[in-house]
Amino acid sequence: MKKTIILSVLLSVGMLGVNANNANLNVKPHLKNPISKFQDEDKELTKDRWQWLATASLNPEGAKKAIDNDPATRWETRVSQASGQFFILDMNAANTVSKIVLDVAASKNDSPKGYEVYMSNDGTNWGTVLASGAGAQNETVIIFNKKTAGRYIKVIQTGATGNYWSIHEFRVFGQAAKK
Incomplete structure (x- = not known):
């Protein structure tokens, strides 16, 4: 559920470089500074x-x-x-x-x-x-x-x-x- 929500948000703000015509779940983000892989669980x-x-x-x-x-x-x-x-x-x-x-x-x-x-x-x-x-x-x-x-x-x-x-x-x- 969490991944779906995050993916939806990223899609809606255009951060994954996809749109309704080319959307698929295997698209890699092209963020200049990607979010740390530890961000969700570490405080x-x-x-x-x-x-x-x-x-x-x-x-x-x-x-x-x-x-x-x-x-x-x-x-x-x-x-x-x-x-x-x-x-x-x-x-x-x-x-x-x-x-x-x-x-x-x-x-x-x-x-x-x-x-x-x-x-x-x-x-x-x-x-x-x-x-x-x-x-x-x-x-x-x-x-x-x-x-x-x-x-x-x-x-x-x-x-x-x-x-x-x-x-x-x-x-x-x-x-x-x-x-």
Whole structure:
């Protein structure tokens, strides 16, 4: 039923590139930015402020500002961006994550010049890179190639620039661990 409704809406607004003369169910969408395959089932994980912890290679005492639910505060490196700087989030449970958002709010020039994202269950063994790229002004949306379960998320700076690296809010999307 849900797919039928979505297909009907897409057909009615012309997003599938079909009309009554050529409609069929095997048409592939030609959207410039297709909707994430995880969008329907994944939600922003609620941050339990007393259980989630954050740390960083620089200014670790300020890392909690990236998860305080206040976009007016921020974690910042306090020095120019350099390869190897990192930010770690401990979610205190092995949640399944499909994407993260690094919101830089008013510090739009402080997004990461380059990044790699890893996850871990123990905070020591990080496995392979789940996503990599360069930051964007306002917010950097990082969609994982596959959903990944883990307790810790590590973002490593891979670029360098004269600006600080800042995170006003670190947002996580996926499915919360069963309690």
